[in-house]
Amino acid sequence: MILHGIEAPNIAHTNTLAENLADIQDKDRMDVILANPPFGGKERKEVQQNFPIRTGETAFLFLQHFIKMLKAGGRAGVVIKNTFLSNTDNASVSLRKLLLESCNLHTILDCPGGTFQGAGVKTVVLFFEKGAPTRKVWYYQLDPGRNMGKTNPLNDADLIEFVKLQKTFADSPKSWSVDTLALSAAEGYDLSVKNPNGGEEIAHRSPQDIMDEIAALDTESADVLTNIRLLL
Template identity: 50%
Template sequence: MSLQQKIDRITDILRRDDGISGAMHYTEQTSWVLFLKFLDDYESEKRDEAELSGKAYQPVLDEAHRWSTWACPKNADGTKNLKADSGDDLIKYVNEELFPYLKSFANSIVTGGADPKSFAYKVGATFQYLDNKVASGHTLREVLDIVDTLNFQSSDEMFELSLVYEGLLQNMGDAGGYAGEFYTPRPVVRAMIKAIDPQPGQTIYDAAAGSCGFLVEAFDHLKSKKSELSTEQWNFIQRDTFFGFEKTSLAYVMGMMNMILHGIESPNLYRGNTLTQNIRDIQEKDRYDIILANPPFGGKEKDQIQQNFPIKANATELLFMQHFMKTLKSGGKAAIVVPEGVLFQTNSAFKQVKQELLENFNLHTILSLPAGVFLPYSGVKTNVLFFERSGGTSDIWYYECEPEQKLTKNKPITDEHLKEFVELCNSRETTDRSWTVSARNLAEDYDISAKNPSKQRDTEHLTPNDILKQVRNKEKFVSGLLDEIEDLLAGK
């Protein structure tokens, strides 16, 4: 049975349980089981490494609460221990002993007694927002037995699991109507990261992290260079590179687990509303080299939140844009997904934010994405703004992504659709899909929306007389069709 088949089997089992209702529940419940098996394999690997180097290893979990003790204990010969708990005994243990124990790690977070970068801290941060929802101990026993067959010490299996888990997150987002919150299409994310090209030693930030797709893909991008990295650089990537905030508890839990299951040992993900921070208090030490994000748009924030920003606005996209501009380091790079309205709206707040962006940042590239990228969550047309904190904007290179077929839920955007953009973004070539506009031409109303000049030429080359001739010809054609219909109706 392949790993995908095992996860599909777990999903089918959980669907039958009285405590599970929908994709969000079975993904959440599958996640905590996978996480605890991963933790057991992780601890085993660290213990073996410590023994080889003659050092002692202090495990995160005590012996009574380790996977190998309660979930799937083995006999001395490695066979399954048939006395393992099931039914009501298993559910009672999980609900009354295991989860309270795991949540207790959160107490050290509150009191400041744990190293924020330690694995114990991450366990507490994750499980303080989780509960077991599986009602039947027999259902849970089936799930545990399947997960026990997974080997998280295998790099190949870990890679395959990371892909399968991405699929679970996407299904959860689609089914719950939270696709934009949990899942940004990975071809878009990868194109943004390839254009930015993060380097080892840089810090990477997402203030609206969701399931942490941007941070995970950025990690994979850096991991591809692992053979060239020193131990110090790799440790920095594992512990001091990735930072994020997420407002909702479920997305936070999914994001934390997504990063850890992809191989980031110490993600710096925090739960909280980014917009409650007064950006006037942000100093250079609080800033990041790389910002990658798809912040929520279409929402409204109350007056109290708006006070944290120099340009007051209730639109979340404008508040997040101000936050990103303020948290970008000198010389830093950002790629931000925004709705079309941010580009063309010219009322006071929109105009002021774009004026600051053009005057104080180098908005060098705008990627115009096709409608339907975020279906079924949203049909809003979006763009990606690429800017650097390196002086004002002189000109903007636009690229218009236009697939031959209309995007739908079943025909989503692909890497191939964005391949040309990635190839051209550094050379900034002019093609039928790409063009450059001087920032001086945008300074009157700050409408920075994509207006492809090649399309405008196509529609403007006809003279008025030619247009009138076309109209008359079409009228004659329609009139002829109507005559034929009348003749048919009259029986001629």
């Protein structure tokens, strides 16, 4: 920040999750929140008491905090592990319901594995606006056509098509929309990434075919070993 001329930044060294959501006032709310919160961590029971949806998962607590911190009409872009979209535990289901009912979750960007080094899981980016319920969710399945890594990270060029299509929420082989009327409470408001343009169907081999091939390879290996022994 010093390199950008901010010599005395207003940074508070604290645990954000230790703040009680009930104490957040209008003056504290934000117009825009961009975040990549830590996920996979666990918070203490006393910290969980600060949230209406209690869970030890830090990312889920942060998401509740972000929703609360947004002004009406405020916008957010939040990175979260993709299992949030489909987990069936009570906290995940309740949080998806809260997000869909209190915000317009207009876009879900499905990131390829390795986008965030060290994450260990696939991630998605949730784009939402607070103040109106979600009517339709637009998905984009990002596929740069290469493996992500430290020496081959995601770059601006990889996102050109996403940015272009997202302006009008256009359909394409990599993008589609889901009407929230199709999401039911009985199914836990499942937001899983399911591309209807999934491409060619994969032909899976039968178990018997696989076993036959294994047996043939075993026989071939035995013959090779027999020939080797004859040479000794």
